[in-house]
Amino acid sequence: MTKAEAPTHGSALARGLTLLLGLASSAGFLYLASRRITLSELERTLREAQLWPWLPLAVLCYLTGHLVRGLRCQRLVSGEARLSWITATHVVVLGYAVNNLLPARLGELARAGMLAERSGLPFVQGLSLTFLERVLDGVVMLGLLLLALATLPGVRPEWLEATIGLGAALFTTALGVVLAAVLAPSLILRWTSRLTQNVSARIHDAAVRQVDSALCGVAHLGQPGAALPILGLSVLTWLCEAGLFLCLLPALGMAPDPRVALLAMTVTNLGILVPSSPGFIGPFHYFCMQALAAVGVAEARGLSYAALVHVGFYVPITLWGLGILFGYGVQLSQAVRDQRRALPGGLFDGPLDAPGSQPDPESTxxxxxxxxxxxxxxxxxxxxxxxxxxxxxxxxxxxxxxxxxxxxxxxxxxxxxxxxxxxxxxxxxxxxxxxxxxxxxxxxxxxxxxxxxxxxxxxxxxxxxxxxxxxxxxxxxxxxxxxxxxxxxxxxxxxxxxxxxxxxxxxxxxxxxxxxxxxx
Incomplete structure (x- = not known):
């Protein structure tokens, strides 16, 4: 094996192991969710489900939440680039759709890539924006979960306490990183330069550039009055997604209780942070069913509800994302063809000055x-x-x-x-x-x-x-x-x-x- 082939083989092996781990995780959670449920019980519950008008209403709530996500994305990049609301929404939806189709949350990379191409922002800045949105989502979810538990007396199983503790530790740490980037960017940049001084110039220069791009990704929160609207949009996003869970409760004969919907939504979304197959099959169903079991819903009905919610969660956004992916791919390939016709020799077609051959001009x-x-x-x-x-x-x-x-x-x-x-x-x-x-x-x-x-x-x-x-x-x-x-x-x-x-x-x-x- 050549040196050039070794990294490729290693990355392919890592991707394969990630996929196998996700599939094993999904299989394990599906087993835990269905081990005490017979197929006839599940079939009977699903056959009795009243899909009209609840499923269309649930899907409408979920898609509305993505429109709000697009508005939040537009506002987050407004200080650095101009991006239309529709384009920002397409960027968000593409990321979710790719996560539904590919393992290891590769949708985050696809989303950052499309954002960079559409806005001209660096790729690393797109990743930092995605990280910021995930942190905001996690903080809002924990708040809504605590609100649901405060209004549901007696609902506090041990596994839920552990979930809250783990989620709080994870998102509090991430929030601390974001606040440091917003409040002390100059200090972070200075220490980045210091810590990489004893390595090669290439690594040092790349580290400074990438950290600077990442700091720009969260800089919008430092603007006066910017954090509150962004937080408000984050809360509205998750209330819209709670509408998906709320509308499907009566579809399976349960009372449309907003507290139960909030509990199911937050526990499910915190649960799918674990590695799984594309589309979060397994963890999604298990944690959603466990949330309903905490309020006394039978396991067969809880699993049927989880399967129905997953359909509303998976199918519409995946179809929307595939449409975006097709249209985006066509436009991108056309742009590449146009560039090749305009610059047959590439962007740097022509002589470049050798480093050091031209003296630096005097500074003013x-x-x-x-x-x-x-x-x-x-x-x-x-x-x-x-x-x-x-x-x-x-x-x-x-x-x-x-x-x-x-x-x-x-x-x-x-x-x-x-x-x-x-x-x-x-x-x-x-x-x-x-x-x-x-x-x-x-x-x-x-x-x-x-x-x-x-x-x-x-x-x-x-x-x-x-x-x-x-x-x-x-x-x-x-x-x-x-x-x-x-x-x-x-x-x-x-x-x-x-x-x-x-x-x-x-x-x-x-x-x-x-x-x-x-x-x-």
Whole structure:
């Protein structure tokens, strides 16, 4: 086996083991759910079910919940990209449909990929948005579960206590990660750079870029008044899904009790976090049946109810997602064909300057002051910072000059507006502010609550931080035992090539962002 084949074989083996684990889990939960139920009991209960009008109403509630999810997704990316409500809904539905069809929750990757293609956002930022939504969903579910238990006296089995404890620990930890990313992004970025200083330049540069993209994914929650509407949409989403569970209670002869519907919905959705086959077959039925058993529903009726809810949960969204997947695939393949006809030699068809062959342009005093505000103040000495900062500013100027003309013009206009705001706020230019004032003022723009300001600072932000911590003087002072890097450039040749390619790719993504909201 060649070295090139080894990773492929390993990943295929991992996928196979994941699938086998999911199938075994599903089989085990199906056995637990049906071991005390005869087939005749199950058949009789399902035959007596009154599907009209309850099943159509249940499906309508569930699909409405996905429309609300689409609105939440649109609001979460509103500070970074323009995305129509329909497109955002399609992104969400595609992820759920792929989870229903493929193992290992691959729908999250498909969703992040479609979001990146439609909006121009980095793929990692799409993943961080998905993670944020999952955390919000988990927090809301736990709250609704506690509400249901508080209004259902005497319903507190031991297995449910364990489920609540495990879910609370999981989502509290995840919520802490989100809050840290929202409240202290600069600190996280600084420690990312420090922790990866003793590895290769490629890994360090990639880590800084990816962490910066992930931080941008949750930055919307830092805007004034943004968290409450997002939380409200999350609650509305799960109330709509509770409608699916509520409407199907009378279909099987049970009273339409909202408390029971909330209990069944929250326990079922927490239960399907365990690995299973595509579509959550097995855990879905077992945990839904157990939730109803806690309020005295017979096992045969509970399993029939779970099967009926699963039909409403699985079939409509999967069909919708398959339609999106077909249409999206056709549009994507057409776009690739158009690009190949327009650029037969590829995006980089033409000569590129070799790293180091062109000297970095001199930085302006304003850009130097801007970099000073963007780069966190750590434990390095003043002399080291004074030496590394101009080099980082020159490299940032070089990267900004490599942007396409349209983006350079937009950045120049934005920087001009920023300078005017600085004059209005302080009565003097950015270059005459103290270092502490610059850090607070520039940081408020780079990581603050207004998406337009974050977009303005996106281009110089990660570049300046990366170049600063790559400077030999900084490496020698912060990491005395780290291997030396070439001193003729602040970035190694390999790293610089990667940075320029990433700059061109991000520029290409930015050019498509204006069109992202118009493509459904």
């Amino acid at each position: 005093p304003t850009l130097l002051a801007l970099c000073d505000g963007l780069i966190p103040h750590g434990t390095e000495g003043d002399a080291a910072r004074a030496e590394a900062l101009p080099s980082a500013a020159r490299f940032t100027a070089a990267q900004l000059s490599a942007l396409p003309l349209r983006l350079r013009i937009l950045f120049a206009l934005g920087l001009g507006g920023f300078r005017v705001l600085t004059w209005l706020r302080f009565g003097r230019p950015l270059t005459r502010l103290t270092s502490a004032q610059r850090a607070r003022w520039v940081g408020g723009f780079a990581y603050g609550r207004v998406g337009l300001f974050r977009q303005l600072m996106r281009a110089p932000r990660a570049t300046a931080v990366l170049a600063y911590y790559e400077h030999p003087r900084l490496r020698a002072e912060l990491l005395p035992g780290a291997p030396a890097r070439p001193t003729e450039r602040i970035i190694s040749s390999e790293s610089l090539t990667q940075g320029r390619v990433a700059t061109e790719r991000n520029s290409s993504e930015s050019l498509t962002r204006d069109r992202g909201g118009q493509r459904d």
